[in-house]
Amino acid sequence: MALTGLIESHRRRINAVLVRGESLSLDQSEMRADMAKYACVLTSGLVEVSVRTLLRDWCTPRCHPISLRYVDSQLRQFQNPKIGVVLDLIGNFDEAWRTMLETRLSDEQKDAVNSVVANRHRIAHGDNVGLSLVPMRRYFYRCTEVVELVDECIQ
Numbered sequence: 001m002a003l004t005g006l007i008e009s010h011r012r013r014i015n016a017v018l019v020r021g022e023s024l025s026l027d028q029s030e031m032r033a034d035m036a037k038y039a040c041v042l043t044s045g046l047v048e049v050s051v052r053t054l055l056r057d058w059c060t061p062r063c064h065p066i067s068l069r070y071v072d073s074q075l076r077q078f079q080n081p082k083i084g085v086v087l088d089l090i091g092n093f094d095e096a097w098r099t100m101l102e103t104r105l106s107d108e109q110k111d112a113v114n115s116v117v118a119n120r121h122r123i124a125h126g127d128n129v130g131l132s133l134v135p136m137r138r139y140f141y142r143c144t145e146v147v148e149l150v151d152e153c154i155q
Contacts, residue, residue: 006053011144021133037131051086080121081113101150109142
């Protein structure tokens with residue numbers, strides 16, 4: 001299934017932030033670091049919103065409106081999408097989906113999602129993070145792969 005317009009819009013927006021950050025000169029290191037932090041926050045949101053959207057989209061044609069309202073209320077509580085939380089949520093829908101996703105995820109993809117979420121928390125709390133654009137670009141790419149795998153596994 002093609003990813004929804006909302007998910008693609010988020011991906012394009014984050015990519016544009018990374019491109020703008022990468023176009024800054026090396027002597028603008030503080031601004032480059034700020035762009036990496038901003039991309040990190042957006043990427044964490046991408047994973048969260050994408051998983052929610054994909055699961056809701058799967059349920060919409062299959063659920064009675066009352067059941068869908070309940071699913072929506074449960075999905076709104078999904079936050080901090082560390083990979084274990086994503087797997088648990090997917091498994092709540094179908095254990096086979098969880099198993100398939102868990103089997104297909106690479107360690108690098110899991111680490112990327114967990115790093116993005118952990119860095120987002122540190123950024124939100126004003127902590128210093130040593131995040132630059134190069135690893136953030138890699139994290140973003142791996143997180144988009146995770147979103148695509150979730151989409152494939154729930155179909």
